[in-house]
Amino acid sequence: MDTSLLQAPYYFFGSANSLDRDVLLECEHIPDKQTSQGWINAYRQHHQVSWNINLITIQDGVIVNTIPSKSTIDGLNNALFDTYGLHTQEYPLPVTRKVKRHLLLNIYRCIRTVLTFCTRTHYRSAIRPTLNGIHPFHHKLDSLELLDFTTLTSFDAKYTNDIDIWKTIPFYIGQTLALLNEVEIYTKDALVGSFPQFANFIYRQPLTLGDIAYLQQTKKQLATILRTLPFENPESGILIMGNEKIDMSLEVAL
Incomplete structure (x- = not known):
């Protein structure tokens, strides 16, 4: 690996x-996914830390690339800008401004994340054929509408426990609903401030039937709103909404 990365600025x-x-670990360039993961593992081992690390590159005061791509680049940029001051930092804030959020890409990420978490449930046969980016977008909306969280007892995921999935799904749904109203949410407290009934999910507390019913209700609210938006899926893998365009297979803005 590039040994200079071991002393790179982090935020x-x-x-x-x-x-x-x-x-976020700042580097001059980001290699392919496998090499990047090797760098991250080497950094953790060298510094004896268990941090969740994303590599980032910055140009002209904004984040322009990241890996692993757990968040959209625009969301990561604004999250760092808004939450940097909540932490004790070793390095000055490198991001000088917020950027315009890419609504379409974030909507797509939300839908695909929620559906992916449910691929090992009894919805598997309905969801799996719609997940690939080459499939029509309206099939993904159909699958989102089909989901009923009140019928789930476990997500049966291989590498993620149920409590973390129950936290992540409402976070994505809440963030997306907020973004549709031009509100950006980047912390647990901010999400619960906007959606108080998500508190048990977000703070990993025991869930009640009422909690799950509320999540189901909120998911339905999101699906209803999405049905009103002017999505265009003119060719395989391409999704357009207004002046925004994404590649669904790569999950990137075009």
């Missing part, structure tokens, strides 16, 4: 009260 971001430490 904590996100919720101040998170159980995990989310970190």
